[in-house]
Amino acid sequence: MSEINAEQVAHLANLARIALTDEEIEHLTKELVQIMHAVEQVSEVATPDVPPTNHPIPLQNVFRDDVVGHTLTVDEALSGAPESDGSRFVVSAILGEEQ
Template sequence: MSEITAEQVAHLANLARIALTEEEIAHLTTELGQIMQAVEKVSEVATPDVPPTSHPIPLQNVFRADVVGADVLTAEQAVAGAPEADGSRFVVSAILGEEQ
C-alpha cells in the first residue's frame, strides 16, 4: 500500500469541508500514515482461519428473564400520583419548545 500524501489529506479535508492549516495537514499526514501502517499489520495476520472478534473474551447475557411479577402496578395506579395525566399516560411539558 502506498503512503498517504499531504495532497491526499488536503483533498479529504476539502471533501469534508474542513479548513486545515499547512501544519495541521503535515501532522495529519503523519498520523494517518501511522494508522495505515497499523491496519496493514493487522491485515497481515488476519487470515481466513482466524475468526473475527469484537471482544477478547466471550460475552454472555447476564440479564434475568423478563417475566411479569405478581405485585405490579396497574396503569391507573402508576399515574395516580402524577401531577398531570391523560387516561393511562403521563402528561409532560415539551422540552424542545415545540408543540407535539
C-alpha cells in the same frame, strides 16, 4: 499500500469542507501514515484460518427470571399525576392538535 501525502490530505479536507492549516495538514498526514502502517501490520497477521471476532472472551447475557411481582393499580399509578381522566394520564398535545 501506497503512502498518503499532504496533497491527498488537503484534498480530502477540501471535500469534507474542513479548513486546515499547513501545520495541521502535515500533522494529519503523519498520523494517517501511522494508521495505515498499523492496518498493514494487522493485515499481515490476520490469516484465513483465524475467524474474525469482536470480543476475545465469549460473552453471554445474564437475565433474571421474569417473575410477576407487585404492580401498581390504576388508582396508585394515577395518584401522582397532575391530570387524569379516571383511567389514563392526560397530557397536552405535542403537535398542536387535539385528539
